[in-house]
Amino acid sequence: MDRLSVLDEIFLRSHRGMGxxxxxxxxxxxxxxxxxxxLWRVHRDLRTGPLGRRVARSRVPGARPRWQPNESAYPFTMTQEPIPVAAILDWADRQGDDLNPETGPGWRLSAARLDDGGCVVALTCSHALADGRALVLAIDNALAGIPLAAPVAGHSDWADARRMWATVLGGTARALRHGIPDRPTSPPPRKALSGSRTGLATRSTVLEIPAREWNRVAVAHGGTANSLFVHLIANMLWASGFPSGTIAASLPVDTRDEPRVDNDMSMTEVAITRADTPASLRAKARAAYEHRMTSPGGIPEEILQVVPDRWAYRLAKxxxxxxxLCSNIGNLPESLLSLGPHACTGVAARAIHPGLRRDALPRTRLSGYLSRIADTYTLSLVGLDPDAIESAAALTKLAEAxxxxLGLRATPW
Known part of the structure; x- marks a missing residue:
């Protein structure tokens, strides 16, 4: 599809400061x-592949923005001087600056030499262009030199606008037969943070755990690798001082039925109490996957694509x-264990929040990203409560504790 989805546009608005x-x-x-x-060759293939695109706005009211090919890209860069191994994530965080899926470029490939003689490579991409699974597909195909299929061209702007208005007006009329839906509730306000309003808002760490041990502990607790992950992130939040006895967890769900580089996902949620175990969370997650988050009162979510951006932002805030947030990215292809002739000693996938201010933090206080490649689970963590988790070292210590x-040992990056 060459048109933006509802989710694409939500992520796009965040680049304009709305979210x-x-x-x-x-x-x-x-x-x-x-x-x-x-890496220059990989960069070339990414530039001409499905990440090489940007948003083109339509002048027809109601027509969705279109994806347009865009081969202009930030050049591949590699640091001239080695950076300390301890500074890997600080360097990686900066790679998210100045990405823009509308004016382009929306992605960047970069590398840094390390003071231990090694190297770190980062592929960084606006969430408007792709979700986690899509980013894996894009780099896997670029490394293999296999092009992915281009998006299928859609209807004209006028035809798309007619279809969108029919969907929105018809769906809204049907929903209103059951009464006016409740107004969406805004997320609870965050407490005022100490320190500078413009200081660093996030803390990051990456840890590796042997897959055999992770799975052993999951089975011993009657859970799965995924429910153990959710259990871990919830208990980390409580250990950081979160006061409520119930934690609401957001769980992304991959919905693609074929390899596509886009945002093909939905969200669901579970409520976690201190009495929950990996076994009980296994059942809760299974039930939650049958009930995805939807717009209130049955109003078509496409309404967010036909109203002005600021209205859409307020409706979807x-x-x-x-x-x-517990994002289980799943198994990564083992082809990612090497970059050409160079064997990889670690592979991680995560999200970052460039430009996030301390006075504009989201409801989410802790995000976890779990992936497995070969015999290793990699846990990437992002803390979004700088008063509770004051540093990356504190986040690492919290995770290790x-x-x-649970009887697990981890190796930090």
Whole structure:
């Protein structure tokens, strides 16, 4: 599809300051330098692939914006001087700056030499262009030199506008037969933060856990790898001082039925209490996946695409945000374990929030991203409560302590 989805436009508005900025990132570590020529080739294939696009607005009222090919891109860059291994995530966080899916470029490929003789490579992409699974598809195909199919051209702007207005007006009329729906509730206000209003708002860490041990603990608690993940993130939040006895968790769900580089996902949620275990969360998550988050009162979600941006932002403000985000990206293809002839010592996938201000934090206080490649689970964490989690080191310590209570040991990056 060459038109933006509702979700695409929600992420697009965040780039204009309407919502929480979200950028996705894949990270690769190697024990030796990666030859720049290899990464230049990957950059070329990404530029001409499905990430090489930008948003084109329509002048027809009600017609959705269209994806337009855009081969202009930030050049591939590699640091001239090695950076400390301890500064990997600080460097990686900066790679999300100045991405714009509307004017382009919406993605960046970059690398840094490390002071231990190794290298870190980052592919960073606006969430408007792709979700986590899509980013994996894009880089996997670029590394293999296999082009992905281009989006199928859609209807004309006038035809798209007629279809959108018919969907919105017809669906709204049907919904109103059951009465006027309740006004969407705004997320609870965050407490005033100490310190500078413009200081660093997020803390990040990445840890690796042997898959065999993770799965052993999950089975021992009657859960799955995913329910153990949700249990872990919730208990980390409580350990950080979260006062409520119930935590609302947002769980992204991959909905694609074929490989596509887009946002093909929906959101669901579970309510977690201190009495929950990986076993009980397994049942809760299974039930939640049958009931995805939808617009209130049956009003078609497409209404967000035909009203002005600021109205749409108010209607969808906080949509999908809960106390924690638990994004299980799943199994990564083992082809990502190497960059050409260079074996990778670590592979991570996560989201970052460039430009997020301390006075504009979302409801979400802790985000977790879990992926598995070969025999390793990689847990990427982003803290969004700088008063409760004051530093990246504090976040790492919190994760290690909570994992330790489950009998798990992790290796930080």
């Amino acid at each position: 929480t900025p979200i950028v996705l990132q894949g990270l690769w570590r190697t024990a030796e330098p990666v030859h720049p020529a290899l 906080g949509a999908g945000e809960r106390d924690i 909570t994992l330790g209570e």
